[in-house]
Amino acid sequence: MKKLLNRVDDVVVESLAGLAAAHPCLVKLHPSVKAVLRADAPGDKVAVVSGGGSGHEPLHGGYVGYGMLDAACPGEVFTSPTPDQMYEAAKAVDGGKGVLFIVKNYTGDVMNFQMAADMLAGEGIAVEQVVVDDDVAVQDSLYTAGRRGVGGTVLIEKIVGAKAQAGGSLAEVKSLCERVNSQVRSMGMALTSCAVPAAGKPTFELGEDEMEIGIGIHGEPGRKRMKLKPAKEIVEMMAEAIVADLPFKAGDEVLAFLNGMGGTPQMELYLAYNDLANFLAGKGLKIARSLVGNYITSLEMQGFSITLLKLDEEMKALWDAPVETAGLRWGR
């Protein structure tokens, strides 16, 4: 396991410093806690704040900027940030119109954001939370922690961010966020493991001919381990599960998002996207928008995830709206 770093304890702060140095017009760092803030915050709009463990870059810090997030709170690698970070970040970007927390559904994230929300509410700041849980690889149940938040998070942050940018109220922004979450489904797979810098070795071992299906974004084991198959079969297996889950129906317009886990060459991502596009065409689903690349990653893990979002007219318009962040940019 080789990493580009100086001190293993400093990877997150040094990386944040680099992000801020590279994009001074987009972001600034919070002076006292680890948080990435919009350079022009607070704005006269609902503030959209997210966060979670580091190691998924560009998520979330790379999505801070015009038309997307107002603040991102990065934890240590794969570890939820702490309530003081969300609390301070929210206070720094709240422009009086309230704050929406977009929380990926992990026990740690949910609890830490909840504590921050309680602290803020205690000070009279309007805070709402939406928990993203789009991973069909996880069997859902009332008695468990539910499904993980994965690829759908990126689409949600873009679309919801655009709504807030356009002047949506806190209630509107929250309800859109819930609607998008209810229409988005994802599934991931890995060819290789990632390695948490502080752990110093790969989180899991996979044989030379094996893959892990239903992997999360933290190198946590997936639903099953299988022999490696041709890309087309892998894509079909995953897409089939996704389509069946919502379910997506012939004629639906979708945003098809093929996401790299960080270590997969872009050539392979587009190759897999080709298989996905063919599969969706066969199902009668119409790809109205698409996104291919490394947008929510697991450090150097090789693999990919598929996310499908059932679009409506509002979502399409908000997806197309200008965005200017380190990780996603168009129209500006």
Add this chain to the structure above:
Amino acid sequence: MKKLLNRVDDVVVESLAGLAAAHPCLVKLHPSVKAVLRADAPGDKVAVVSGGGSGHEPLHGGYVGYGMLDAACPGEVFTSPTPDQMYEAAKAVDGGKGVLFIVKNYTGDVMNFQMAADMLAGEGIAVEQVVVDDDVAVQDSLYTAGRRGVGGTVLIEKIVGAKAQAGGSLAEVKSLCERVNSQVRSMGMALTSCAVPAAGKPTFELGEDEMEIGIGIHGEPGRKRMKLKPAKEIVEMMAEAIVADLPFKAGDEVLAFLNGMGGTPQMELYLAYNDLANFLAGKGLKIARSLVGNYITSLEMQGFSITLLKLDEEMKALWDAPVETAGLRWGR
């Protein structure tokens, strides 16, 4: 070595199909040869065409679109394309204002583009070529093949593409291309090897505590193998060589480009960029523009390269000009 693919001989075509499927508004594929063309080609402007071996994505296919390339000719993985590709692509995008070939300095690329240029010239199409050779890791000499074309290629394609988009004549576009090439310098390093799909195994082996300094973008061995060092020392060693080469002088405005080789987490790229920004500040160089991410890659190789371009006002304006491609996009 694990890859997402169907048939190893089809990786390039299937990946191109995926690129075209994902970006139908930006690009189309040539009907008979492997080439990515601007969807709206031919335009009423000088056509800018590049190409080279595949495996460096988003280079070059990802840079076809408004304000950058008119066509890209991908070869097999790490193998120069063939003259028929450049010939047909150039004919398809030539709008009567002539064609500029941007060629990375590899014997194969240079010879193949030269043959295509000869064929086109024979048909009365105005063709000019500029060979990019920005890699300071290679000792330059009259008696050798000279320096490789690496990271500078991305900046050149953007800036020169903007000039052509703005209506520059073939002579102007060519001379700008030469000027940018003369002001740009790069150097790369690798922590791990890449693996050519058809070869089925890593091109080279590096020990768990070793790195390769001065690596190219094809997994070819670099200038030297060394023990792994802290990111700051690696960055300084590379940046020192780059700065000394042009040389860059205190007060110069630069575009600082920290490029990932494909398999390095973005977190580490920003961490290294932080070290680079500090180093350049110490040298009195002013970072007027920056770019951090995977823009010219070597499949799944872990590592990065640094490129510095000495900017002038024209280059800055052309860098900022709108661009809309799969790999680089702003202002549209």
Add this chain to the structure above:
Amino acid sequence: MKLDIQGVIKALDAVGRSLAENKDYLTELDSAIGDADHGINMNRGFQKVHDRLTAGSYADLGAVLKDVGMTLMGSVGGASGPLYGTMFMKMSSRLAGREELDTPSLAEAVEEGLKGIVALGRANLQDKTMVDSLTPAVEALKRAASEGLPLEAALESAVEAARTGMESTIPLVARKGRASYLGERSAGHQDPGATSVFLILSAILETAREETA
């Protein structure tokens, strides 16, 4: 036998040392059914606790444990951060004004801490979490208190109960936390959080033994 403020601080330092020593072990356990960070998280948190306690000066145990809780809350992150943070905060309110820890006050405080964890995390017994080792430990402490056992003996029985609870997590299918995403595949592995509970209690027991020796 009781632990005074300095004794409690010593015990917390011992916890920090034990978690540092067991960092890789806990992370290893978390690799199998989680995201390979529990040891790293706990170690980071308790190093911060050590720094904080070294810098502070304290008039009662409530103040000590409040600093511990706040520090863990602000540095551990993940699921274990708010859970352990809450636990120590709750213990702190029970121990406000006290300068010495004896069996009854320890039992009461830890029980309060466990309640905080359950209120926050909503885990039941056998969900394969830290609750599975902390619950039997609390019961052991309460029994020891009702039997009038001294602190060291009380801790001994708590540690043994926690060990049994910890080992009981091995065959379980997780229903809370990150391991629950694994479904059936989570069976056959010991829960990291249940293990850190055991390590924490063991380190406190060590200190209690040294302080009485």
Add this chain to the structure above:
Amino acid sequence: MKLDIQGVIKALDAVGRSLAENKDYLTELDSAIGDADHGINMNRGFQKVHDRLTAGSYADLGAVLKDVGMTLMGSVGGASGPLYGTMFMKMSSRLAGREELDTPSLAEAVEEGLKGIVALGRANLQDKTMVDSLTPAVEALKRAASEGLPLEAALESAVEAARTGMESTIPLVARKGRASYLGERSAGHQDPGATSVFLILSAILETAREETA
């Protein structure tokens, strides 16, 4: 002994088989000082040559070799594509109108091919390229022609000369092609292109032997 059109096509098929067998070997050599594709490139090109020649029908050797040259040019890519493509194109113009290959015509054609390679790639002897094995092979063929040796014997001496030339590349520091980027580090490795020249000539010799046997 001469090779007729079918004989030449057989020889080219034998070349294709040999390059397929030696694909990994050539790629291995290219890994050490290049980009690990030479075997893949040559194999792809000569499989295409095989398909093309199987589909075509030919009245003279010039037409055969023109198809070979065009096919290589359009399918090998890299440095070796234009170089070998040019070589066969140049050979083709020398062999236009001929239906049989004998020692003098082979020597002339290959010499012409080498000239094409040098004109395009500008490599000198000892630059560690295919020129280092092709040049001595051409000299051997010319000597054989002047001595009136039959084709098989001429090819035998050409193969031996190519082998020596190929091996002579090992200690050299590359000055042309991708290996030149390595500077001193290119020494100690055999050049892939010089090796494919040797393999091609060897396969032709094999066919010549079979055809006379």
